[in-house]
Amino acid sequence: MSIHPLVVDLDGTLIRTDMLHESALKVLRDGPCNILRIPFWLARGKAALKRRLADRTLFDPASLPYNHELLDWLKQQRTQGRKLILCTASDLSIATAISDHLGVFDEVMASNGINNLAGKHKAEALEQRFGPAGFDYAGNSRADLPVWQSARRAIIVNASTDLIQKAKAFCEVEQIFPSPSINLNSLRRVLRAHQWLKNLLLFVPLFAAHQFTNLGAWPALILAFFSFSLCASSVYIVNDLLDLESDRLHPRKCNRPFASGVVPVWMGVALAPLLLLVSLGLGQQAGGTFLPWLEFYFVLTCAYSFGLKRLILLDCLTLAMLYTLRIISGASAAGLGLSYWLLAFSVFMFLSLAFVKRYAELEVQLLNGKQQAHGRGYYTSDAPLVQTLGITSGYAAVLVLALYLNSEAVVKLYRTPECIWGAVPVMLFWISWMWMQAHRGNMHDDPLVFAVKDKASLLSGIAFAGVLAIGTMGWPW
Structure with a gap:
């Protein structure tokens, strides 16, 4: 020796x-x-x-x-x-x-x-x-x-x-x-490309208004989708860089590229502004009033990353607004108006999902013997109240949907409006199912990512789409 x-x-x-x-x-x-x-x-x-x-x-x-x-x-x-x-x-x-x-x-x-x-x-x-x-x-x-x-x-x-x-x-x-390799999978994880699925919400106003055959709106929406996705990835990188220590204390987030050290911090600092510039360039091409909404989304997400995520209740309200902004931005890119019903339903629905996210995080911290979620304003003892607020918000979204089905807009848009009532029990089941999975500790850090991989959620989505299709085209027999 x-x-x-x-x-x-x-x-x-x-x-x-x-x-x-x-x-x-x-x-x-x-x-x-x-x-x-x-x-x-x-x-x-x-x-x-x-x-x-x-x-x-x-x-x-x-x-x-x-x-x-x-x-x-x-x-x-x-x-x-x-x-x-x-x-x-x-x-x-x-x-x-x-x-x-x-x-x-x-x-x-x-x-x-x-x-x-x-x-x-x-x-x-x-x-x-x-x-x-x-x-x-x-x-x-x-x-x-x-x-x-x-x-x-x-x-x-x-x-x-x-x-x-x-x-x-x-x-x-x-x-x-040897050093850990930085490959395409590492880049995908840095960009959180799987989170781009959320940006499909930009297309919701087009389908809600039954304008899916409007070929003139599709190019603008596709540009808006990639613009929003790159902007979101830029913000995800900023959020990961500012949340390194909290992520490292989390059993799953500790494997994120920056938290684990697979990708160096300086790369994130260089990549985030580059993605934002490309996003703004695409947003300018999308036309309409899309770009101001995109800029507002970016400012709000930065405010969330720098401070709002550490303020109880305001963090979940902000998350709900960020989801809803995707729908507003999609309507702006397509040149469509937004109904009160769609906005009200979206706010309550996404508020419930935001509470699901926070509740799942608190349950993980509780299992690890922690009394407070690191980097958040919640105590693990707040979990039952967060659960109550989330379930209430989800059922409020279903109530808005039920009231919408009794409006004149339904009669104008659907050939057999009475069939649309089938959407209510489907939504009731899905909201209850999501909260049941969160209560059992099966919930992913992001409820929408969980829903995309969950069979019951996918079947609920198919049933919901089927009910709307029958209401639109009438009974096939």
Whole structure:
């Protein structure tokens, strides 16, 4: 066994993220006006910036996405008597907290608010501490090349083939830990492409008005669909970046690309505005008043991500409005008017689904022994009240549907309006079924995603569509 100490980098090596990026995101989330302060902090040096950010953020070391393969190897090295040093460009307070949590490092070296311990500065500090070729070093980036040049051996983590070859030119490579691959599936998960199904709601006004043969409206609606989908993906990325710690504490959300560290945070920061720009370009082409509604949707979702999602009740009301905005935007793109009945039904229905989502999250937290949902304003003891509010909202939507069936609009739109009454028991069943599944702990984080995969929900959808079709065309016999 080597008597040489093993020096380990933190960002991108021991953890699959960068603490500078995460600290900056948390500071911006908690105080968006801090974006004006960051340039002044940076003017005093990168180490000073890291210290300011670290002083303004709290984090849970246990929730970070560690490279467990590397960590297990480090523990094995330590049991064999090897001295381990955590050496990072992150601020000393962050590095110390992580070291204390893991309990495997004998020493910590980090940026101290004055000196930024990265690249050549890290190499010089280590060479001064252990002498030339007096240590082995585990790193992951081009900034580590000067350190490997001063090291005896290299342990290369999450690096490209090109970087591995360059490190081999400086010193012997002892171990290589491959990086997780970023593929099309990773991109699909980043965009949450499955959530694009929600944007089919843009087509609801066209079908509700029985204008599905209006060929002139379809091109605008298709453009609106992709515009809305890209905008939604942009917001999902922002939401994931601002909610990293909460997602990591969730049993399923911890596997999301940014929370797990499969996709680095900086990629999300670059991708979100790009998606938004493409979305706005498509929205401009959709015509009508679609673009202002799209912009309002974006502003409201940002408000939700930055603060509204942490306010009880307002979070669910906002979610209901975001769903309803899809229907309003679809009507705007197609140049159709919206009825009071459709809007009222949508608000109550989506409010019920928003409460389903929150109730399911509270049930998960309750099973994990938590008293409060992390990043939300709810206590787990609120679950029964949330359930009551949600069921009431769902039944209110059915009541609106029943009252609509007695209106003059039904007589004008449907050949056999009496058949439409069959939609009422179908909706009653589906609302009750969704809440029964939530109560039993079977609900997905997103009720609409659950409904698309659930056989009973799909059969309810087919039955609902069948009733409307019979009401429109009359009995087939």
